[in-house]
Amino acid sequence: MKLRPILQTLVLLLLILFTQSCISNAQTPQIKVLGTTNSAEQKAVSLKSLHIEVQVYGNIATTVMTMSFINKGSGILEGELTFPMPDGVSISSYALDINGKMRAAVPVEKTRAAEVFESVEHRRVDPGLLEKVEGNNFRTRIYPFPAGGSRTVKISYEEELHPSAQQQLSYRLPLDYKAAIPEFSLKVSVLESSQEPLLAEQPDGSFSFKNKGTVFIAEMQKKDFLPEHGLVINLPAAGDQKSALMQKAGRSYYFLANVLVNAPSRTHKWSNQIGLIWDVSLGGLKRDQTKDLALLDAFIKARKNLTIHLGLLNNTFNKAGIFVIRDGNWGELKEKLTRLVYDGGTDYSRINSELLKADEYLFFTDGFSGFGPSAIALKKPVYTINSSLTADFSKLKYISARTGGQFVNLNIVSAKEALMQISKDEMQFIGIKDNPDISELYPALPVRVNGYLSIAGLSASGAENLVLKFGYGQQVMLERKINLDAAAQSAGVIDVSKIWAQKKLADMDVNYEQNKEKISELGKQFGLVTRNTSLLVLESVDDYIRYGIEPPDELRAEYNSLQKGRVRDKEERKNGLMKEAVAMAAELKSWWNKVFKPEKFFPKPDKSVESIGFAQPVPAMSRQTADAVVIAPESEQRRGSVQADRYALSEIVVSRTAAMGRLNSKIAGVNMTRQAADQPVIIVPEFKSDKDYMKKINGTVENAYQEYLAIRKDYQTTPSFYLDISNWFQQHKDTERALMILSNLTELELENAEIYKTLTYKLRETGNVKTESFTSHKVLEWRPMDAQSYRDYALALVDCGQYQSALDTLYSVLNQSYSMDNAVRDHGIEEIILAEINNLIHLHRSKLNVSKIDKKLIFDFPVDVRVVMNWNKKDTDIDLWVTDPTGEKCFYSNQRTKAGGRISDDFTNGYGPEQFMIKKAVKGRYKIEVNYYGDNQLSISGPTTVMAEIYTHYGTVKQECKIIALQLSAAHKGGVFIGEFTF
16 A cells, blocks of 8 residues: 655745855845745744854954744744855854754764755654755755744854955854844954954944953844844954964864965066956856956956957857957947846856967856866966855865966955956965974965965974965065964864864865865864765764764763663664565566466557547646646657647657667757657657746747746746746757756756756756766765665766766666665665666677676566656655556556566655566557656655656667656646557
8 A cells, every 4th residue: 555645844945144245245044935835834934033142353253143943834844044154164063952952963974964864854853964065055954843833053153354455354244134033132252352343334223342351242132123234343453463373182282373474466467368258157146246347347447458258158158259448448348248148057168268269267157067067178367256145165266276367256355356366466375394393284275375374284382483485386485484382372262173174174175076085084073064074963862873973972971871782773774785686687587588468358449539629639638737847849750640640649859779879869959860660659748837937938939038038037946937948948949948948957956956856857858968967977976875866877877878887887776785764765676777787788788897797687688668757856656657558557556467567666755766667568559657646845846857768679779768757746646648659
């Protein structure tokens, strides 16, 4: 018996953006309940209280934010908070309320933390997870928000305050709230200061500092408070500091120093041939265009006479003109830039120096390349310029450092200051004079010195002089001395070790692939969130023991006591599926060798022929498929008038042959050939969306595109919108726009595997195999705990002709270690994997090394028909139904048919896939349907997307495959007709 969903879980998105950016562009807690349009549910969760405490010591600020959210609705909710952090800053502490008390999180390897979180979540208890996603952005997942109850989250971080050109340190805290906060408090303490801090901006006019010895304190407590402004505090810089802040660690000392370096600089000699690369992806709308244009204006007026080659980047890269500037007059270029349309994903690998030739490049972007690799094929200096609150600072720094350019962060410098920065060739910090007592000094990479340099390291003695070297290249031009004095310890006020760890992480993150293991270890040691280290909160000591996770200090004694004699309660894991695979191989051999003799049947009259001429000839194709996303264009090559009219069916976009593993059709820009005369015909309905916005998309493709842009603002974060519109353009043979609009999915949310799975399905359907490989590999990076991640990537490798890598990836599914939750969820997946491993070996044996494959798993079992159904969401139950010409339906409660059809295990909680096969097809028509049984979630990715793979003559040289992807929802229960084929 299939299990229906017990609990409907809504997902919230709580956007909390606190950065060092200018207050006018900042955003603060905005709460939205996703997956529902009900206004009451949208307002169910709100911010109950916000308490902020800030301590500033020297140029180090520690911020602690305690946020409580209340759920006024009647359902249990799952919370997700996503927020960016300033460049070089990482979350250093995270806590969640458990049974009324704040429970500190502990560092855990990222994918392991996600796996444990989801396992605990399924037991309906209280886990919490904070993880780093793309760029310097962080996401916390909390479950549950009880009906009528509240949850509290506490997050803290340390940041360095860098001096401005006016030698001031500035601390910034956005407070741009849209609604009054029931309980609000703010306290700022500036320690060891001889001068009163200046409030350049404050919440309501009542906030002021009072002197208490060498400490200045400002605090406020308000009820139902709506701040009028943010908080900006200016403090005098330390001047020519000669000593460092110290922190004892065993026999060594961590130290931190901010050094004023009045180093002479050289005027940069700019070329007159400048390449301007402007990111026009959908994410470009998040950039501050005013700041971007202000810097460009200052740059051009300073240069006066130059030639600018403009390149526009989204999922493609196009040259947009050559602009000859005279006397700083750039009106034509400015007009061009202000009228640009921002649309599509971002693919840095498209940037081409041959297309946009220049001596130096200005690249305005945010550092995210979500639709392709982030490597840029430019050898000349690239100046990366960011004005977005959400950015990948490490990537931007890497691009500029590798090419000899500079990174400019317009969130912390003005256009004038940025121009000064790029107009000079600053001296670099080269390193220190040999000193055996100094180690682990960061930054370790050469960095430009713009007035100040902040360094951190380890000292063995804690009392010595440190000599810093500065110059150009390896030529030393000047030196500076720093006094290391153990007496200058921070006395516990500032954790210098965490600032040092953040500096080390920032250095290593620039070359992440080389350093990812070291980054993981450092993150776990210092409790910092990194790309592959998360912070996890579990409810009970039993959970820490079960999953082998070291608890926080508060639970250490109980943990040690209970751990004795509790080995049997440790988490069970499934170490590989090889035993199951061998058993399944034997079962498949037995099934394939069996001779099926179905009873003679007499075909039923084709009622659809009688319906020709009616408005809706086939009910199953009308209302039940109304919300479907995929649109299959009409084939220009019909196989007979009756087939052409019947059902208004059309061939799907993609047909793949066994011999090539590539596309062999010519529809909507995909290479295609006519099927052989003896090949079964696979036809699918033309699915259309009936959403209200689709009624406005009509006329010529150009008019339709303008209509799409006009209504996009109302659906900008809705994935289904882009899928529907993309399909419309695909149907109307505008494949470039279809792909561009589809690529917007990569701009909607950071590291959303469900969205990327949907995108992968659509890319496979439309034959964009190179990008399919990229997106499926992204999902594998984010979710290596799922067997389906490996399978999706392997399918993409097959499509790209990389058969050995595909085989190795498929075989790895059988050798992975899985949590018992995932092993039970995916029980039976070995049947699908075995079919695909043997298909690859049979078709491409001469190109493959199969020595590592267990010989008991290798056997040929070609079948006339194979249908596979996949979907993009876990906790979802979707059923594959295949009805043969005798009228017998093969599905979860009838897994073996009289004609020899078989269907794999029923997947009720995971991603699938489910597979139908028949060795010798009975002559006649086969109908394929999908039944949406239900799910336990609603999320930003929208309705569940399914992908059907329909194969004929599977495992032979005549193999054909057609792909169809569509979205389903609860309205699609009862069987949605997605296609048919006739033998």
